[in-house]
Amino acid sequence: MGIAMEDDLGFDGLMAGKERPSRSLSEQAYQLIRRKIISLELPPGGIVDEALLKEELGLGRTPIREALLRLSLEKLVTIVPRRGIFVTDIVITDLQRLFEIRLELESLAARLAARRGSEEHWERMEEVLGRLPSEDQPADNEIMIGVDEMCHRIMYEATENKFLQDTLITLYALSLRLWYYFLSKIGDMRGALEEHRRILDALKDGDETLAGELIEKHIRAFQVEIQASMLGESMER
Numbered sequence: 508m509g510i511a512m513e514d515d516l517g518f519d520g521l522m523a524g525k526e527r528p529s530r531s532l533s534e535q536a537y538q539l540i541r542r543k544i545i546s547l548e549l550p551p552g553g554i555v556d557e558a559l560l561k562e563e564l565g566l567g568r569t570p571i572r573e574a575l576l577r578l579s580l581e582k583l584v585t586i587v588p589r590r591g592i593f594v595t596d597i598v599i600t601d602l603q604r605l606f607e608i609r610l611e612l613e614s615l616a617a618r619l620a621a622r623r624g625s626e627e628h629w630e631r632m633e634e635v636l637g638r639l640p641s642e643d644q645p646a647d648n649e650i651m652i653g654v655d656e657m658c659h660r661i662m663y664e665a666t667e668n669k670f671l672q673d674t675l676i677t678l679y680a681l682s683l684r685l686w687y688y689f690l691s692k693i694g695d696m697r698g699a700l701e702e703h704r705r706i707l708d709a710l711k712d713g714d715e716t717l718a719g720e721l722i723e724k725h726i727r728a729f730q731v732e733i734q735a736s737m738l739g740e741s742m743e744r
Contacts, residue, residue: 536574555592581677606730617718624665629711632661658703689736
């Protein structure tokens with residue numbers, strides 16, 4: 508399954524000027540509602556108002572409902588019969604379970620990507636990383652979050668395993684919502700994103716072991732930041 512770079516959260520500005528591919532109305536609704544949920548515009552635990560979404564998005568009931576069904580499978584909304592649709596809450600006790608599975612699957616993805624990825628994948632990742640703001644430029648969290656997401660998605664695509672790719676995209680979305688939730692308490696993200704350059708080098712070299720180790724370190728560092736933010740601490744890498 509290909510990755511539509513223009514559709515990724517925080518990445519619209521990075522890809523300005525590139526032609527946006529045509530999408531079904533259902534896909535448009537899915538991308539727009541997903542963005543609202545992950546960026547917390549639709550807050551955790553909040554009610555999803557279908558009529559309001561129709562008005563805001565300019566889309567009909569059918570594509571919106573199809574999108575919400577898809578989002579329910581990704582655990583971003585919960586559909587309760589006769590009560591309504593709710594944005595899935597952020598449950599702190601679920602964090603450990605989420606990171607446990609991401610550690611294993613991201614490491615597997617890195618190893619497979621190092622084995623199966625093509626030069627085209629790594630050229631794309633290089634281009635994405637080149638869009639990071641320099642040290643003398645102000646940090647733009649939207650751009651940096653978008654860069655992180657695209658680096659992970661390109662790696663997922665390079666695994667050539669649709670089942671693993673789809674699973675990791677879902678898990679990443681749940682993690683990304685946490686990033687937004689604690690964003691004000693997380694320090695400068697540039698260090699975290701620079702880690703992707705070392706990961707890219709390992710992927711290009713076909714070093715499966717190193718790529719797996721580096722992505723695992725990257726995920727663990729993110730977990731530490733989130734846990735520290737939960738405790739009210741301010742951490743920098």
